[in-house]
Amino acid sequence: MPEQDAAESAPQVVSSFLERRREQVAQRWADALLFRSVFTLSRDEAVEACKAVVDALSEVAVSGRLEDIDAPGFGTVREQLGRMAATRARAGSTPSQIADEVAGLRVPAMDLLRDEFTDPTSAQAQESVLALTVLLGTLRLVVMETALDANSELIERQRQQLLEVATPVIKLWESTVAVPLIGTLDSARSQVVMESLLEAIVDQRARYAILDITGVPTVDSLVAQHLMKTVAAARLMGAECIVSGIRPAIAQTIVQLGIDLGSVVTRASLADALAYALGRQGIEMTRSDTGASAR
Amino acid sequence: MHISGQASATSLPIGSDADLAWVRQHVRQCAAQLGFGLVQQTKLVTAASELARNTLVHGGGGHAEITPLDNGLTRGLRMRFADQGPGIRDLELAMTDGYTSGGGLGLGLSGAKRLVHEFRVDTEPGRGTTVTAVAWVAQVPASRKGLQ
Ligand SMILES: Nc1ncnc2c1ncn2[C@@H]1O[C@H](COP(=O)(O)OP(=O)(O)O)[C@@H](O)[C@H]1O
Ligand SMILES: [Mg+2]
Numbered sequence: 001m002p003e004q005d006a007a008e009s010a011p012q013v014v015s016s017f018l019e020r021r022r023e024q025v026a027q028r029w030a031d032a033l034l035f036r037s038v039f040t041l042s043r044d045e046a047v048e049a050c051k052a053v054v055d056a057l058s059e060v061a062v063s064g065r066l067e068d069i070d071a072p073g074f075g076t077v078r079e080q081l082g083r084m085a086a087t088r089a090r091a092g093s094t095p096s097q098i099a100d101e102v103a104g105l106r107v108p109a110m111d112l113l114r115d116e117f118t119d120p121t122s123a124q125a126q127e128s129v130l131a132l133t134v135l136l137g138t139l140r141l142v143v144m145e146t147a148l149d150a151n152s153e154l155i156e157r158q159r160q161q162l163l164e165v166a167t168p169v170i171k172l173w174e175s176t177v178a179v180p181l182i183g184t185l186d187s188a189r190s191q192v193v194m195e196s197l198l199e200a201i202v203d204q205r206a207r208y209a210i211l212d213i214t215g216v217p218t219v220d221s222l223v224a225q226h227l228m229k230t231v232a233a234a235r236l237m238g239a240e241c242i243v244s245g246i247r248p249a250i251a252q253t254i255v256q257l258g259i260d261l262g263s264v265v266t267r268a269s270l271a272d273a274l275a276y277a278l279g280r281q282g283i284e285m286t287r288s289d290t291g292a293s294a295r
Numbered sequence: 296m297h298i299s300g301q302a303s304a305t306s307l308p309i310g311s312d313a314d315l316a317w318v319r320q321h322v323r324q325c326a327a328q329l330g331f332g333l334v335q336q337t338k339l340v341t342a343a344s345e346l347a348r349n350t351l352v353h354g355g356g357g358h359a360e361i362t363p364l365d366n367g368l369t370r371g372l373r374m375r376f377a378d379q380g381p382g383i384r385d386l387e388l389a390m391t392d393g394y395t396s397g398g399g400l401g402l403g404l405s406g407a408k409r410l411v412h413e414f415r416v417d418t419e420p421g422r423g424t425t426v427t428a429v430a431w432v433a434q435v436p437a438s439r440k441g442l443q
Contacts, residue, residue, distance in 0.1 A: 156313075184319075186312045218319055218337075220344040221400040249337040257341060257406035258392050 010131035013124065014113070015061035017132075018054050021112050026050035028108035034101035037091070038084045049084070053077050057135055066134045069141050078146060085147035089154055095147040102140040109136065167193050169200035175207040176277045178270065182215030190226035194233060201239045208277035209234050212270045214245030224259045231264050240265065240280075244273035304362040309350045309376070318347045318359050322374060329363055329370045330432050339372060339430055342410040345403035346376045346426050352397065354378025354424055364429065371412075371431040379423035386416055 008016070018025065029035055030046040039046035060066065060073030088098045113132055117125035167189070170178050177200045179193060197209055211227065213219065219227075231241040244267045246254075254261065267273040275285060305325075307318050322343040326336040343359070350357045357378030364371035383389045390408070395401035404426075408414040413429035 184316050186316075188312070217323075218340050218344055220341050220348070221402045221406060222344075222348060225400050249334045252334055253337045253341045253410065256338065256409050257345075258402045258409070259400065259406075 008124075009064075010124070010127040011061045011064050011066055011135075013128040014131045014135060015058045017113055017116055017128070018058035018061065021116075022051055022054050022058075024112055025054050025109055028112070029053070029105055032101070032104050032108065034084070034088075034098075034104060037101075038087045049080060052080060053139070057139065060138070061131070061135055066131060067138055069138055069145065071138075074139075074142050078142065081143050082146040082150060085143055086150035086153070089147060089150045095144055095151060098147045099140050099144045102136075102143045105139075106133065106136045167196050169196050171200075171204050171206075172210070172274055173278060173283075175205060175281065176210070176274065177201065177204055177206040177208070178210035178212060178274070180212045180215060180270070184218070185213075185216050185223045185226060187222070187226070190223075190230070194226075194230045197230060198233060198237055201234060201237045206239050208242065208280065209239045210242045210244055210270060210273045210277065212245045212273070213243060213250075214247070214270070216245075219246070219250050219254055221257060221259060224254060224257075224261065228261070228264065240277075242267055242273040242276060244268065244270045304360055307359045307361065308356075309347050309358055309378075310356045311351070315344065315347050315351065318361075319344050321361055322372070325361055325363060326372055329372055331372070331430070332433065335430065335433065338410040339374070342407040342428055342430075343374050345407045346374065346428065349403050349426070350376045350378045350380075350424075352399075354380030356380075357423070364431075366431070369432050369434050371429055373427065373429045375425060375427045377423065377425040382420040382422055382424055383416070383418040384420050386418060390416075 026047050027050075029050040030039075030043055035046040035050055039049060056073050056077040058073075059076075060068075060071045063071055063073060065071035065073075085095075085098055088101070089095075093101075109132060110129060113129060114120045114125070117128075119125065167179060167181070170180070172178050177197070179197055181193065183189070185193070193211075197211075200206060201209055211230065213227070216223065227243060231243070234241045242265045243261070246266055246268070265276070267276055278285060305321065307321060308314055309318065319340050323336055323340045326339045331339065347359055350359070355378060357376065357380070360373075360375040360377070362373040362375070364373055388394055389396075390405050391401070392405045393401040404416070407426075407428060411428040411430045413427075415427045416424065417427075418424040
């Protein structure tokens with residue numbers, strides 16, 4: 001085995017080592033937990049993925065930016081690492097567990113690098129080992145970063161799912177439905193609310209639809225606009241909308257904001273809105289004296 | 296303005312709907328801590344929501360800086376929303392109730408101004424927009440004279 005050119009810097013040594021031993025490093029990494037657990041079906045694919053990472057590391061090493069997670073070399077594998085991290089995250093791994101799996105790539109690569117030197121205790125050998133350690137540490141950070149991204153994507157997806165379940169349309173009475181809105185009414189959420197409400201109006205042949213916003217913390221102009229659009233769409237379906245649960249602080253705020261809800265029927269509470277809807281249908285609620293005070 | 300308490304200024308990114316929710320939450324928390332009443336809290340959060348959304352939608356994203364204030368008499372909150380977007384060419388028009396260049400209600404800027412005590416827009420076409428809004432905690436008058 002040729003001894004390294006003494007003039008070569010440690011990063012250069014590492015880079016040419018990775019180029020020369022690409023196949024061997026990739027073969028060993030393919031057996032490491034990280035790649036093995038992602039590429040469960042095909043070892044060849046794992047080896048290919050490993051080679052891409054080896055090439056990227058070699059490129060980063062030759063650029064000398066061993067500690068830079070933004071080194072251009074990482075760019076080519078960032079997407080692949082992101083997909084791998086996402087796969088691991090879906091399988092339940094936390095970003096730090098994934099980072100540990102990346103750390104598992106160090107020993108096999110280190111063994112191969114040491115074999116390159118006739119005297120592994122020489123200064124150049126030690127410097128090269130150190131350079132490779134630093135480089136793999138940086139890789140770990142890159143993966144950690146993409147894993148965190150993958151995690152926030154996962155959270156976003158869960159948020160989307162929550163959107164859908166959190167907007168039940170309740171049938172309160174003959175031809176009267178209600179949607180108790182809870183939480184932030186952003187554009188995505190409003191869309192879901194509008195769709196489920198219109199669907200319910202058709203399915204239940206509802207003539208009155210109550211949008212209760214007791215649980216909506218902020219009504220700004222966008223939320224108001226969404227409410228008005230929903231009211232208008234319900235109207236087109238032949239149903240009258242009643243907005244209930246506008247709290248005093250919110251009422252003052254929307255008036256000062258300049259929003260005109262004049263065209264919308266509003267009631268203080270859901271109960272008032274229901275009474276209104278029933279009244280319009282000629283149904284009147286009266287308390288029967290017998291037994292009403294029993295409990 | 297006598298301003299102290301700069302040390303606790305918080306900078307928050309505005310790049311998504313989720314960031315807007317975070318800005319609202321932070322403003323609500325700060326306002327409550329500073330002693331704003333429920334109505335004033337609601338107004339501040341709503342103004343923040345309008346201005347932060349403008350930063351996101353019209354300014355292409357930016358950041359919010361939320362700073363508690365103390366002028367010696369009362370406490371306050373300064374909210375600054377900055378972006379490096381297209382800027383506003385005709386500020387007077389933009390501040391008009393109902394004017395929107397998109398499909399909004401056109402009440403964000405003018406409405407937010409009504410919800411706070413001090414309001415200022417710095418904008419330059421092509422360079423970006425910074426909107427600053429300040430509100431002070433309503434003082435409980437020490438004596439009732441003058442309030443007939
Ligand atoms: N940060 C900003 N950057 C660029 N333009 C803005 C910004 N904020 C507001 N504007 C302009 O001012 C107009 C009025 O804003 P606003 O009153 O909030 O109404 P809306 O957002 O509903 O359009 C906007 O339509 C937009 O043209
Ligand atoms: Mg706006």
